[in-house]
Amino acid sequence: MKHKRFINIVLFSVLCSLFSVFYNCVSMAASAEEYYSIGMAYFELGRFEEAERWLNRARASDRTMVASQYNLGRIAFERGRFHEAARHFEDILGRDPNNVLALKAAAYTRINTGDISIAERHYSRLLELVPESADDGYNHALVLYAMGRYSDAEQVLEKYHISLLENNDMQLLYARSQRAQDKVEAIDSFARWLLNNTDARVRSEYAQVLEHHEFFARALEEYRQALTETTSTELRAGIHFAIARVLLIADSETSEGITELQRAIDTGFTDIAAVEELLNDDRISSANIDSIRNIINDKRRAASGEEREEGSETDS
Numbered sequence: 226m227k228h229k230r231f232i233n234i235v236l237f238s239v240l241c242s243l244f245s246v247f248y249n250c251v252s253m254a255a256s257a258e259e260y261y262s263i264g265m266a267y268f269e270l271g272r273f274e275e276a277e278r279w280l281n282r283a284r285a286s287d288r289t290m291v292a293s294q295y296n297l298g299r300i301a302f303e304r305g306r307f308h309e310a311a312r313h314f315e316d317i318l319g320r321d322p323n324n325v326l327a328l329k330a331a332a333y334t335r336i337n338t339g340d341i342s343i344a345e346r347h348y349s350r351l352l353e354l355v356p357e358s359a360d361d362g363y364n365h366a367l368v369l370y371a372m373g374r375y376s377d378a379e380q381v382l383e384k385y386h387i388s389l390l391e392n393n394d395m396q397l398l399y400a401r402s403q404r405a406q407d408k409v410e411a412i413d414s415f416a417r418w419l420l421n422n423t424d425a426r427v428r429s430e431y432a433q434v435l436e437h438h439e440f441f442a443r444a445l446e447e448y449r450q451a452l453t454e455t456t457s458t459e460l461r462a463g464i465h466f467a468i469a470r471v472l473l474i475a476d477s478e479t480s481e482g483i484t485e486l487q488r489a490i491d492t493g494f495t496d497i498a499a500v501e502e503l504l505n506d507d508r509i510s511s512a513n514i515d516s517i518r519n520i521i522n523d524k525r526r527a528a529s530g531e532e533r534e535e536g537s538e539t540d541s
Contacts, residue, residue: 425455441475465489
């Protein structure tokens with residue numbers, strides 16, 4: 226039906242062009258509504274250049290101005306022209322500040338332009354108009370989280386109690402917002418997410434929260450489980466280092482932590498600054514501190530040897 230209507234409208238316009246001299250077709254010129262229909266037909270076919278041309282014509286009419294400009298914004302967004310899209314949506318808001326569709330589009334587009342504070346303002350206004358929208362609430366919380374306003378993000382998510390129980394994305398953002406505030410409640414929030422999901426990175430985050438609050442046995446359990454859930458060499462190396470750190474702190478009288486630290490290095494862990502931080506932790510035994518220094522020195526010597534070898538190859 227859409228294609229048939231599109232063809233009929235296009236044929237009408239072509240006929241007008243061909244016979245305007247003889248039949249004074251100016252009086253039969255396509256209305257703004259017809260321009261709009263042609264533009265939207267092209268839009269649905271993915272022919273954005275033609276759609277823009279017809280929608281710009283339709284925008285000249287007050288009756289189709291807002292709809293045309295909104296869809297011009299959609300086209301600009303689809304083509305990656307995010308600043309242009311934002312201008313279209315915000316022009317509509319300049320005339321109609323309570324336009325919910327334009328607010329949603331402007332807020333989401335501003336995330337893509339990197340203007341997070343503007344996006345936050347749009348979402349705040351949007352949720353004043355439609356406070357029941359859990360999807361928009363999630364997006365608002367996501368923007369607040371990106372701005373470092375973790376407490377505000379948590380509070381926004383708590384307004385959508387049912388969705389927070391059922392929506393995995395909301396649950397994870399909620400847990401991360403609590404973690405960013407060093408809240409012990411993050412433990413339960415991460416655990417709730419992991420009941421229905423498997424992700425080694427998230428499980429590693431959960432283990433870090435447990436470690437931070439000194440639930441060392443549970444942290445080790447989660448770190449080791451995370452190792453079974455990933456094949457990423459980089460992530461595995463980081464997890465081995467985390468296990469080593471926990472063992473060095475929680476079981477400092479044994480050398481098991483040193484063994485795990487060496488395993489992390491052998492797996493590809495390269496953050497020597499993180500290893501050096503262990504030297505300042507007074508919970509680690511002096512014997513293990515000496516072993517950590519030896520590992521650091523060995524790593525530095527190996528790095529220095531590699532640099533000399535690369536230099537000699539360059540000279541030759």
